[in-house]
Amino acid sequence: MSQPVLKVSNIKKAYGAIQAVGGVSFEVMPGEIFGVIGPNGSGKTTLFNSMLGQITPDEGKIELNGQDVTHAGPLELSRRGVGRTFQTLQVFGKMSVRDNLIVAAQEHQGSMLSRMFAPSDSGLGAKADALIDQFRIRHVADKKAGELSYGQQKLVDIAMAFMSEPDLVLLDEPCAGVNPSLVGGISTLLKELNQNPKFGKKSSFVVIEHNMDFVMDLCHRIMVMVEGQVLAIGTPEEIRNNKQVLDAYLGS
Numbered sequence: 318m319s320q321p322v323l324k325v326s327n328i329k330k331a332y333g334a335i336q337a338v339g340g341v342s343f344e345v346m347p348g349e350i351f352g353v354i355g356p357n358g359s360g361k362t363t364l365f366n367s368m369l370g371q372i373t374p375d376e377g378k379i380e381l382n383g384q385d386v387t388h389a390g391p392l393e394l395s396r397r398g399v400g401r402t403f404q405t406l407q408v409f410g411k412m413s414v415r416d417n418l419i420v421a422a423q424e425h426q427g428s429m430l431s432r433m434f435a436p437s438d439s440g441l442g443a444k445a446d447a448l449i450d451q452f453r454i455r456h457v458a459d460k461k462a463g464e465l466s467y468g469q470q471k472l473v474d475i476a477m478a479f480m481s482e483p484d485l486v487l488l489d490e491p492c493a494g495v496n497p498s499l500v501g502g503i504s505t506l507l508k509e510l511n512q513n514p515k516f517g518k519k520s521s522f523v524v525i526e527h528n529m530d531f532v533m534d535l536c537h538r539i540m541v542m543v544e545g546q547v548l549a550i551g552t553p554e555e556i557r558n559n560k561q562v563l564d565a566y567l568g569s
């Protein structure tokens with residue numbers, strides 16, 4: 318059996334008396350799309366921020382491809398192959414869509430100094446163009462990102478995470494604020510990126526999302542969190558039919 322891309326073991330994080338995450342463990346396998354759901358305040362964001370090096374857990378271990386990254390910061394994690402999208406848009410509104418993608422990859426590649434001496438786009442333009450086609454945003458590639466609709470900006474935001482050819486992409490509410498008519502398109506796109514990656518390298522995804530239809534349709538396995546604990550991990554079918562999940566979350 319292959320090694321997990323991500324292995325999270327007994328992560329705990331408290332804020333004063335609030336145990337935001339109270340001992341969470343799971344594994345994400347290569348090529349897997351793993352969903353994290355749970356009611357507001359169940360600890361999803363705290364867990365995500367631990368995996369992204371933005372907060373240090375009080376206890377537990379996080380391993381990426383078998384390496385301990387529990388204390389790695391966001392930049393180191395990015396260099397080790399972790400891409401991310403944010404709940405709120407991170408695009409530069411005054412820059413073109415294409416330049417946003419190029420800058421996202423440069424951020425990943427190195428320091429300001431190394432970038433100053435690098436050729437203008439270091440071959441990243443071709444990569445940006447490939448993603449622009451895959452994301453079907455060619456018609457807006459030269460427009461300022463700030464002039465695009467929110468849904469289109471969200472697509473640019475997601476594409477930015479794929480510029481660094483990540484092993485693992487953490488998607489924080491990719492459907493938040495997106496017009497329901499676009500949600501199906503995002504799901505199709507993510508499945509396509511998972512099955513037929515543009516750069517010949519399969520990524521695993523961890524997705525936090527409140528839109529249940531989207532999660533059930535997209536994810537191979539889903540983890541349900543309640544009050545900082547794992548209530549269940551299973552396939553969409555198993556989660557849909559789990560009585561505890563229905564009582565604690567889906568049925569509410």
Ligand SMILES: Nc1ncnc2c1ncn2[C@@H]1O[C@H](COP(=O)(O)OP(=O)(O)OP(=O)(O)O)[C@@H](O)[C@H]1O
Nearest residue numbers: 332335336337355356357358359360361362363364
């Ligand atoms: N920086 C912080 N300081 C104090 N308490 C916090 C902090 N961040 C989160 N919490 C608390 O930890 C608990 C878990 O919050 P968290 O944001 O991780 O949940 P969540 O599942 O992501 O919620 P949502 O779905 O609303 O984003 C909540 O009780 C929250 O109030």
